[in-house]
Amino acid sequence: xxxxxxxxxxxxxxxxxxxxxxxxxxxxxxxxxxxxxxxxxxxxxxxxxxxxxxxxxxxxxxxxxxxxxxxxxxxxxxxxxxxxxxxxxxxxxxxxxxxxxxxxxxxxxxxxxxxxxxxxxxxxxxxxxxxxxxxxxxxxxxxxxxxxxxxxxxxxxxxxxxxxxxxxxxxxxxxxxxxxxxxxxxxxxxxxxxxxxxxxxxxxxxxxxxx
Numbered sequence: 001x002x003x004x005x006x007x008x009x010x011x012x013x014x015x016x017x018x019x020x021x022x023x024x025x026x027x028x029x030x031x032x033x034x035x036x037x038x039x040x041x042x043x044x045x046x047x048x049x050x051x052x053x054x055x056x057x058x059x060x061x062x063x064x065x066x067x068x069x070x071x072x073x074x075x076x077x078x079x080x081x082x083x084x085x086x087x088x089x090x091x092x093x094x095x096x097x098x099x100x101x102x103x104x105x106x107x108x109x110x111x112x113x114x115x116x117x118x119x120x121x122x123x124x125x126x127x128x129x130x131x132x133x134x135x136x137x138x139x140x141x142x143x144x145x146x147x148x149x150x151x152x153x154x155x156x157x158x159x160x161x162x163x164x165x166x167x168x169x170x171x172x173x174x175x176x177x178x179x180x181x182x183x184x185x186x187x188x189x190x191x192x193x194x195x196x197x198x199x200x201x202x203x204x205x206x207x208x209x210x211x
Contacts, residue, residue, distance in 0.1 A: 042057040042058055042059060043057065043058060043059075043060045043106050044056070044057050045057075045058060045067075045105055045106045045108065045109050046109060046110070047108045047109060047110060047111045047112070047113055048110075048111070048112045048113065049068070049072060049074065049113045049114075049115065049118070050074075050113070050114060050115060050117055050118030051118065054072055056071055056072075056105070058071065058105050058106065060104065060106050061104070062104065062105045062106075063100065063101055063102070063103060063104060063105065064091070064093075064098075064100040064101075064103045064104065064105045064107075064108060064113070065077060065079055065082075065089045065100035065101040065103075066079075066105070067105035068091070068100065068113075068115060074115050074117055076115055076116040076117045076145045077089055077090075077091055077100060077115050077116060077145055077146070078142055078143070078145055078146060079101065080101075080142070080143070080146075080189075081101075082101050083101070083102075084099040084101060084102040085189075086143070086146075086188075086189045087099065087143065087146045087147070087150060087187045087188030087189060088142060088143050088145070088146040088188075088189075089101045089146060090145075090146035090147075090149045090150045090153075090187075090188065091113055091114060091115050091149055092113070092114040092149055092152065092153050093108065093111050093112070093113050093114075094111055094112055095112075095153075095156065096153065097149060097150050097153035097154075099187075114149070115145070115149070116145035116148060116149055119148065119149070119152065126148075126152070127205050127208065128148050128151050128152050128201070128202070128205050129148055131201035131202070131204045131205050132144065132147075132148060132198070132201045134201065134204070135197045135198075135200045135201040135204070136194070136197050137194055137197040137198040137200070137201040138190075138192075138194060138197075139190075139192035139193075139194050140191075140192050142191075143188060143189065143190050143191070143192075146188055147185075147188045147190065147198055150185060150187070150188045151185065151198070151201070151202045151205075154181070154184045154185060154202070155176075155202070155205065155206055155209060157184065158173075158174055158175075158176055158180065158184075158206075159209070161173040161174065162174070164180055164183045164184050165183055166179045166180060166183045167180070176203075176206045176210075178199070181199055181202060181203070182199070185198070185199075185202070
């Protein structure tokens with residue numbers, strides 16, 4: 001009885017090829033390949049977080065979010081989507097808000113980072129934090145740190161005259177209005193749907209600043 005198979009490969013040939021594949025996979029990788037497989041060495045980085053200097057040695061692939069949460073234990077900043085789509089990880093760096101999950105920690109040498117912990121304390125709330133409490137601008141609270149950091153930065157952006165996608169006249173400073181607010185806060189998602197309460201809280205703080 002012939003061992004020839006429909007595609008011209010014999011049983012014996014198939015077994016020989018299988019054995020060769022197993023043997024090849026068992027061969028140790030070279031020293032060069034081993035070096036490439038090793039994680040990158042830690043890199044030093046120092047920045048200011050909530051007014052205090054922080055010096056760390058990190059894998060260069062560590063995000064700013066993970067540096068804050070896992071290395072500095074500032075867990076107020078939340079990890080939501082980890083893809084820059086929900087805004088839960090928003091922090092303020094050098095006065096500008098960023099998604100900390102999309103930024104590498106080593107990119108922030110010498111920068112000033114403000115997290116929700118740096119805005120205020122339970123005994124001394126930031127005006128935006130107090131407004132969120134007053135207007136019930138949260139439900140589960142998971143997105144709230146990012147919402148508040150973003151809201152603080154939004155008012156600073158408007159005051160500095162930075163336009164948004166809905167600013168009608170780029171030759172004039174943008175005003176505080178419903179369209180501006182919703183556009184600027186659109187990167188911060190609240191899955192509980194407390195948007196109207198959030199808008200009321202931000203509007204109150206904006207009115208106080210204007211007064």
